[in-house]
Amino acid sequence: MKKPAIEGGTPARNKPLPPNYPGAVVMGQEEAEFASKVILAQSPFRYYSPDPQSAVDKLENAISAKMNIPYALGVTSGTASLIVAMKALGIGYGDKVIVPANTFLATPGAVVCCNAVPVFCDIDESLNLDPAALEQVYDEDVKAIIVVPILGNPVDMDPVLAFARSKNIAVIEDMAQSCGVTYKGQYGGTIGNIGAFSFQMNKIITGGEGGAVVTRDLDLFERAIRYHDQGIVRHRDRYGIDSPDEEFAFVGQNYRMSDITGAVLFEQFNKLDEIVASMRRSHAIIKQALSVQFPELQFRNCPDPDDGQIGSNLGFLFPSAEAANKFNQAMHAENIGTHALYAGKPAYRTAAIFNQRTADKDNFPFNYPFKNPVIYTEDLCPRAIDLLPRAAFLPIAPTLTEQDVEEIIEGATKVLHSLREQARVL
Known part of the structure; x- marks a missing residue:
């Protein structure tokens, strides 16, 4: 030897x-031509422009068709997709969200940015969330579970879904690292209540940044659209949404994907x-x-x-x-x-999370007076x-x-x- x-x-x-940038290393003429077409049309904004190229629409249609899910929404980043997904579910101050101990900072960070508090579930030898450990971290303040298929490995979704149904809580799939993963023949992101994708530089496909939210629930989708675009709904006919802003609008943010990003991602998605x-x-x-x-x-x-x-x-x-x-x-x-x-190291060992520090007064939302306080210790998740x-x-x-x-x-x-x-x- x-x-x-x-x-x-x-x-x-x-x-x-070769560098660990799966989508980027196969970028080529296709992405350049479609992005150039958008730029030469002087039309980088997806909702109105002199000569719309509808690149984000095309990306959303491609995601829906391939993943057999009716509703897809392009957003600015993977973190944005998680925030939009949680806001669609109405998660906020006074809520807890279960996240796996093995994930990137953005997963629990998005929970905090939604004014909720992450609680960490242990993992198994898939290095993903262990469904058998969910009961240990659940209490009445938990409103959702975020599962994260780490580095291209699917989560065991059947027991997760069964647990969520038994507690009447939602399941969010954070597909940031695993676009294209399947579980028993179904694409990850389409199995729970709502899925969140990232198209950042080192993801499976990339626009440098970018993300997407997918769901089968039109009510959730309308809330996602509203939150990602200042609380309003444009292109209503595209989605069959007829609820009036006067009655249904709420304050949102701006997580709209540009048509230049959409053009790059459409060609990436085709690959x-x-x-x-x-x-x-x-x-x-x-x-x-x-x-x-x-x-x-x-x-x-x-x-x-x-x-x-x-x-x-x-x-x-x-x-x-x-x-x-x-x-x-x-x-x-x-x-x-x-x-x-x-x-x-597990995600809860990240300094900001472990010390429960935020940019807000009194470290909001960690200051919520939960009946069962959220405390992070170094040995929180032994596995x-x-x-x-x-x-x-x-x-x-x-x-x-x-x-x-x-x-x-x-x-x-x-x-x-x-x-x-x-x-x-x-």
């Missing part, structure tokens, strides 16, 4: 892997199947090769292992944080950039504390070549053999 590069051997690769198919193919080859050579190697669980995950990241679970760190260091020496997610430092992720770009895949397998094989010899176990 060849020596790992970290021990003086030759690296498996002579340059780093989603191609992106996902490429990532899945490389993911399957690498996982299979390593599984055969290292049957003791543990990967993160997938609730829908056949078709659900999109292959954007191969997740490993090591016996210890030390082993995971050694793996990452050795893989970097091979020019293969594996990494820990969020420094191996997350255990699992996250032991997890390592290999990003898989949609542009990987056969040679790239072979070199990844070669590098990982060298590193894993060395770890096996050092620790006698992976």
Whole structure:
């Protein structure tokens, strides 16, 4: 067996892997032409302009058709999509929202920006929310659950939905990292009450920024439209909405997507199947090769292992944080950039959340006098504390070549053999 590069051997690769920007690395002429068309028409605003190109409309129609969901709304960011989704559900001051311990800061941050308070649910070996842990964090002030399929891995939705129905609370799907994920044949984002997507730079498809909200409920959709556009509804005929502003309008914000962003995202969305198919193919080859050579190697669980995950990241679970760190260091020496997610820490350990600090007076909304106060402690979610430092992720770009895949397998094989010899176990 060849020596790992970290021990003086030759690296498996002579340059780093493609950057972890799945949508951006396949950007090309199509996005440039449609965005240019909008600009040359001098019509960047979606709702009125000299020569409307209707790019956001086209994006929303494409999302609806592909994901088999009647209502889709383009917004400015993934965070905006979460806020709009929660405001559509009427979530606000005095409410709690369950979020998984493993997610980006934006998920609990959006809850706080809606004047509600996040409560954190532990995770399982999928590294997503553990449905069996929901009862432990539920109380009468909880109004919704946000599930987050982390890095392309679906959430086990059936027990989440069953729990939510039993408590009469909503389910929001934060699909920021996982556009294209499915669960039992249904697209993630379309399974709960309302779905939120992000199209930021390192997402599966990207406009640099951007987001979308999807739902099957017209009443929720009308509230989403209103909140994202100062409380009003334009293009009423497009959605079949006839409720008068005089009776139904409320104060909203401005989260409108521009038609330039819509143009880029429309062409990106047309490439989603191609992106996902490429990532899945490389993911399957690498996982299979390593599984055969290292049957003791543990990967993160997938609730829908056949078709659900999109292959954007191969997740490993090591016996210890030390082993995971050694793996990452050795893989970097091979020019293969594996990494820990969020420094191996749960979301509630983020300083602003953990210390319950906001820009508002008295740290509103954390100052709400809940019957059961929300208190964050370092060991709040024991499984997350255990699992996250032991997890390592290999990003898989949609542009990987056969040679790239072979070199990844070669590098990982060298590193894993060395770890096996050092620790006698992976």
